[in-house]
Amino acid sequence: MPELPEVETVRRGLIPVVQGQTIQDVQVNRPDLRWPFPKDMAKRLSQETITVLRRRSKYLLADLSGGETLLIHLGMSGRILISGTTLGTFITKHPIQKKHDHVVFNFSNGVRLTFNDPRRFGTIDIFETEREHENKYLRYIGPEPLGNEFDSTYFTDTAKSRKASIKNVLLDQRIVAGLGNIYACESLYRARLSPKRKACDISKKLLDTLVIHIRTVLEEAITAGGSSLRDFRQANGELGYFQHSFAVYGREFQPCKTLNCEGKIVRVFQSGRSSFYCPKCQK
DNA sequence: ATGGGGGCCTGCCGGC
């Protein structure tokens, strides 16, 4: 489901709910999602207080008072449902689900978080906070696209040695963190670059433009509360609305939105995934 | 070393 803006939206919504709160107990309804759950998961989490809720790429990271960090990845279909019974101002924000509720976190203040994930591509892990750089999921993740490390120099240097298409380069989490199919397509549209162009063939000027557009499209999407396809929800249960701003994603056969462009959006397959673009104005 | 394809899962939608 979620790319960087959706995960960031979830994080921002969860902060007031869980930060500073103590996990009372954890109900684990199956042994694994995509990968086996970490050893003694429920035991290691219970009675731990969440000090900070962070995000790295598409991963949510909850730092715990005892020196470990809980890592959660939502995969394609993962959701974190919030419910609560004891908070004065707090009501249940999501309908009660049942199917695919794999892990339930009960907090001592009465709040309950439920990890629901039909396709089970999600991930949960626990690692020593100080050893984040050694974690198998985070180890090779590239720079954050909204951070200072991801700049024109870095991206030009990286792209010039890559013979893969620019679309596949944007999806490579070792090169830049957090982009998925939607925001890769949308940034390429804004930069007027075809997703099929080999990264190493693109001029520095265009790559610089692409860096800027990656940033702005992600920032706009975060401001909009992410994109709601199928059932992505913000933590408060509301839909994100960035999907209304898509220029190309999911718009096959529809007219290009560029002023005076007569093109129609096409869909092509790259490495088994759909890319959407306007062949007339993206070269 | 890098790039591409397969596979992991369930749900939904369109066509017959």
Added chain:
DNA sequence: TGCCGGCAGGCCCCCA
């Protein structure tokens, strides 16, 4: 109405 194929926001693994 029901069945089947295709597709879906991700990412690890394997092979050339």
